[in-house]
Amino acid sequence: MSDKMTPKEPEQVSCDICMKEVPIDEANSCEAVDYVVHFCGLECFQKWKENKQLEQEK
């Protein structure tokens, strides 16, 4: 019997803006009120921030 070691796969999260999957280590995240959003990069983070501001102005 062989006890196979399964390599740990890095946890993937999907970007909240473009839905691209990125390893959780590389993702930018932001804790919103009651959930955490992840981004593939600062560009998407900026977009999310802008969207949020627009929502608040409605």
Ligand SMILES: [Zn+2]
């Ligand atoms: Zn993205």
